[in-house]
Amino acid sequence: MLKRMKNRLPILFGxxxxxxxxxxxTLLPLLLVALGVEITDKNVYLLQFxxxxxxxxxxxLIVWRIGYGWIFTTKSRGFLYNVGTGGYPLTVCGIALASNxxxxxxxxxxxxRTPLPFLEILSFTLAMLGIGFAxxxxxxxxxxxxxxxxxxxxxxxxxxxxxxxxxAIFGVCHMGNVLSxxxxxxxxxxxxxxxxxxxxxxxxxxxxxxxxxxxxxxxxNDFCALIASGLYGLDNMSETINSYSWFNLAGAPxxxxxxxxxxxxxxxxxxxxxxxxxxxLYWRIIKGVLLACLSCFLIMSVFVSNxxxxxxxxxx
Numbered sequence: 001m002l003k004r005m006k007n008r009l010p011i012l013f014g015x016x017x018x019x020x021x022x023x024x025x026t027l028l029p030l031l032l033v034a035l036g037v038e039i040t041d042k043n044v045y046l047l048q049f050x051x052x053x054x055x056x057x058x059x060x061l062i063v064w065r066i067g068y069g070w071i072f073t074t075k076s077r078g079f080l081y082n083v084g085t086g087g088y089p090l091t092v093c094g095i096a097l098a099s100n101x102x103x104x105x106x107x108x109x110x111x112x113r114t115p116l117p118f119l120e121i122l123s124f125t126l127a128m129l130g131i132g133f134a135x136x137x138x139x140x141x142x143x144x145x146x147x148x149x150x151x152x153x154x155x156x157x158x159x160x161x162x163x164x165x166x167x168a169i170f171g172v173c174h175m176g177n178v179l180s181x182x183x184x185x186x187x188x189x190x191x192x193x194x195x196x197x198x199x200x201x202x203x204x205x206x207x208x209x210x211x212x213x214x215x216x217x218x219x220x221n222d223f224c225a226l227i228a229s230g231l232y233g234l235d236n237m238s239e240t241i242n243s244y245s246w247f248n249l250a251g252a253p254x255x256x257x258x259x260x261x262x263x264x265x266x267x268x269x270x271x272x273x274x275x276x277x278x279x280x281l282y283w284r285i286i287k288g289v290l291l292a293c294l295s296c297f298l299i300m301s302v303f304v305s306n307x308x309x310x311x312x313x314x315x316x
Contacts, residue, residue, distance in 0.1 A: 002065045010150045011165065014143035017062060018173055021138045024055040026179070044236060046123040052130035059137045071141045076210035080288070085207050087291055088258045089200065089217050094299040096224040102306025104228050110311060116233050124230030125223065132219025139170045139198060140205045140214055153206060154272050159263065163202045171195025177241060186244040193248065196255035197221070203262040206271045 006013045028051040037047070063069060076082055083090065107113045115121065147162040174191045178184060205214045228234040235243075278284070 002062065003067065006066045006146060010146040014146045014166075015169060017059070017142055018138050018169060021055050021059060021134065022173060022176055024058055025051050026176075028054050042120060043123070045120070045127040045230065049123060049127040049130050052127065052134050056130065056134040056137060059134060059142070063137065063142060066142075068142060068145060071145065071211045074209050074211070076208050076213060082208045082210055082213045084288055084291075085262070086204050086213065086217050087295065088261075089204075089221060091295040091298060093217075093220045093224040094295065095302050096221075097227055098299045098303035099306050100224070100228045102303040103310055104232055104234060105307065106310055113232055115231050120233075121231060124226075128223040128226065128230070129216075129219040131222055132217070133215045135170075136201070136211065136215040136218050139166055140202060141211050143169065144202055144205060156268055159206065159268055159271055163199050163206070163259075163263075166202050167195045167197075167199035170198030177238075181238055182241050185246065186242050189244040189246060189248050190241055192252065193255070196252060196259070200255060200259050200262065203259055207262065207267060 002013075029047055032047060032050075037043075063071065104113060116124075144162060144166045147165055148158075151158040151161045153159045153162060171191045171194045174194045175187050177190065178187045182190075201214050201218060204217070205211070208214070223230070226237060226240060229236050229240065279287070
């Protein structure tokens with residue numbers, strides 16, 4: 001039955017799958033509350049991990065029932081190729097981590113801020129990685145591959161159609177945060193940026209053929225963005241999202257530029273499976289080293305500038 005629905009109505013099947021995922025994420029915490037479990041700042045990430053784990057288990061069942069188990073074992077194009085392709089989001093994660101640590105590392109008196117207990121930090125880490133795995137399973141593992149079967153990625157039109165649709169659905173699904181108390185403006189901004197992130201992750205997935213790599217990138221992105229909450233207990237996910245304003249859309253052109261770079265003509269030919277003449281090995285090594293150095297320089301610059309600012313204010 002699932003396979004018939006997948007083959008006849010792939011887009012609808014993908015949307016329903018995403019909605020089921022969101023329903024499980026929403027209902028499980030409510031069920032736990034009904035059973036007497038009190039949700040506090042100390043256990044919120046643990047409960048989030050449990051909800052994500054339950055949703056992931058259900059999604060894995062769907063993956064196997066529709067014959068998509070191959071997404072877990074498909075051979076990628078290689079570790080270094082994956083890292084090079086995902087260089088921009090890796091750099092962004094590093095910058096977010098450096099910014100948060102530089103800002104909140106010290107308290108008044110230039111004393112190191114005391115981190116949360118180990119188990120709370122572990123719960124946060126598992127929750128972030130769990131979200132990355134679950135959402136990539138739904139939106140790249142299932143939805144993107146459903147769309148690849150309907151719109152062949154052997155053509156430019158097919159590639160862009162697949163990426164636009166799955167990115168749009170990924171973005172719209174984030175509007176559900178309004179139900180958890182997020183302001184409409186903040187939810188719309190998050191949905192737009194999430195949609196662009198979805199297109200970028202989709203492009204990386206099509207190029208690397210690695211579900212595990214995009215799942216790691218997604219989890220790392222959430223981990224670095226919320227590290228102040230997970231490491232020090234400052235704010236939480238809803239408060240962080242509520243801080244978003246129209247000003248945050250200033251980053252949209254950069255996401256679009258990166259997507260264009262990821263999907264330039266020679267890389268679209270790779271996605272189509274066409275033969276592409278690669279640069280000599282030594283040029284690829286030189287380019288990789290230069291980009292890695294630039295990335296490290298940007299990350300360290302952000303960390304130092306935020307730390308100096310924090311010191312000038314006597315600690316955040």
